[in-house]
Amino acid sequence: MLKFNIKTDKVVKVDNKKDVHVFNSEDDNLDQVTVESFGEEWSKFNYFDEEEINNIGNEYFDIVDFSKFDEHSTALDVGCGTGRWSVYLSSKFSNVYAMDPSKAIYAAANLTKDIPGIHLIKASAENIPFEDDTFDLVISLGVLHHIPDTQKALNSVAKKVNKGGQCLIYLYYALDNRSFFYKMIFYSSSFFRFFISKSPSFLKKIICDFIAIFVYLPFIFLSKLVKFILGEKWGDKIPLSYYSNKSFNVIRNDSLDRFGTPLEQRFSKKQIEKMMHEAGLHDIKFSDNQPYWHVIGQK
Ligand SMILES: C[S@@+](CC[C@H](N)C(=O)[O-])C[C@H]1O[C@@H](n2cnc3c(N)ncnc32)[C@H](O)[C@@H]1O
Known part of the structure; x- marks a missing residue:
């Protein structure tokens, strides 16, 4: 030691x-x-x-x-x-x-x-x-x-x-390798982040679980579908495609990380x-x- x-x-x-x-x-x-x-x-x-x-x-x-x-x-x-x-x-x-x-x-x-x-x-x-x-x-x-x-x-x-x-x-x-469309979707989610990150802990957890189910999962499904139809390269352009091989536990955790943390910089x-x-x-x-x-x- x-x-x-x-x-x-x-x-x-x-x-x-x-x-x-x-x-x-x-x-x-x-x-x-x-x-x-x-x-x-x-x-x-x-x-x-x-x-x-x-x-x-x-x-x-x-x-x-x-x-x-x-x-x-x-x-x-x-x-x-x-x-x-x-x-x-x-x-x-x-x-x-x-x-x-x-x-x-x-x-x-x-x-x-x-x-x-x-x-x-x-x-x-x-x-x-x-x-x-x-x-x-x-x-x-x-x-x-x-x-x-x-x-x-x-x-x-x-x-x-x-x-x-x-x-x-x-x-x-800072999304420097992403398209304008990707940045738009991403930065509009930051509007919600501003309010969610200021909520009390119990509420934050509930909202972030909700986001994991109703935002992350549909995007992941879409990216998998695009990957299946058009190939890996196009699927990777869909926001949250990174999570297509991650467990639901990791998705919930990262949703809380992304939306629940008061201070983040890019x-x-x-x-x-x-x-x-x-x-x-x-x-x-x-x-x-x-x-x-x-x-x-x-x-
Ligand atoms: C997103 S978590 C990442 C944890 C871990 N590195 C991982 O990837 O699983 C950020 C961590 O940074 C810690 N942290 C925040 N401010 C810090 C500081 N000033 N010095 C060191 N760690 C800090 C937090 O407590 C938190 O555990």
């Missing part, structure tokens, strides 16, 4: 199995309402089976060259949520450090309870309790766009990557590339595949 460079405020033992190291340091680059919303979300969607983790994980990690790591390599997962990507990495790294500032970290304690090599930390991206240049792989998937100053948070995350190490991030795309490929360079990363490589954009940089 690596040494912390900040004093732990407390250690919480979950179900007599997992220690969660809690760091309560102040962070003014954190949206408290968003963090609490995620705490709620991940307490509800706290289980992912191994097959689903591997299948979706293979999509996110398609640009990572795992042959660069060995049994001594260490990984850090910033904004881990339930810890599903730490679970994915645990088959490749003997030590994975998973951190999240919300109560989702206790859901992660449950999902990772039988994996001793996953170490849990309750802290935010600006308060990573390790020395700079520590990790061979740092990941932050679907996190930094929920932080007010994304660049500042990315700088903090990238600092923890070893010289020669890699940093994999996933940021919501970035184009160009903007992300600039941000990665500014964070001290080079050899930036984007995946051509969904989810857009996931990208890796070297340090």
Whole structure:
């Protein structure tokens, strides 16, 4: 276990199995309402089976060259949520450090309870309790766009990557590779997002389940139909086609993520590339595949 460079405020033992190291340091680059919303979300969607983790994980990690790591390599997962990507990495790294500032970290304690090599930390991206240049792989998937100053948070995350190490991030795309028609449909849904994300938690969950059934499923059906008739390429142009091979649990979860989260930002490929360079990363490589954009940089 690596040494912390900040004093732990407390250690919480979950179900007599997992220690969660809690760091309560102040962070003014954190949206408290968003963090609490995620705490709620991940307490509800706290289980992912191994097959689903591997299948979706293979999509996110398609640009990572795992042959660069060995049994001594260490990984850090910033904004881990339930810890599903730490679970994915645990088959490749003997030590994975998973951190999240919300109560989702206790859901992660449950999902990772039988994996001793996953170490849990309750802290935010600006308060990573390790020395700079520590990790061979740092990941932050679907996190930094929920932080007010994304660049500042990315700088903090990238600092923890070893010289020669890699940093994999996933940021919501600005639909820069989509048609005008696609953008219109998408941005009209943002009108609803504005109100839904401000609703009380119980109502938000009900509305997002409703959206999963009456919006996501019909679009998924349409994309499957188009794929069947016109082929894969055309089916992929239909909004939400990404979910055509995902379970209903993932669809409900992502509906809540998309419509229920108060703060989200979107970035184009160009903007992300600039941000990665500014964070001290080079050899930036984007995946051509969904989810857009996931990208890796070297340090
Ligand atoms: C969409 S979830 C992604 C969780 C996980 N990476 C995954 O893909 O399953 C975003 C996560 O970012 C966390 N988060 C929000 N603000 C953060 C911050 N300032 N620092 C670190 N994590 C943060 C939330 O608590 C939440 O668990």
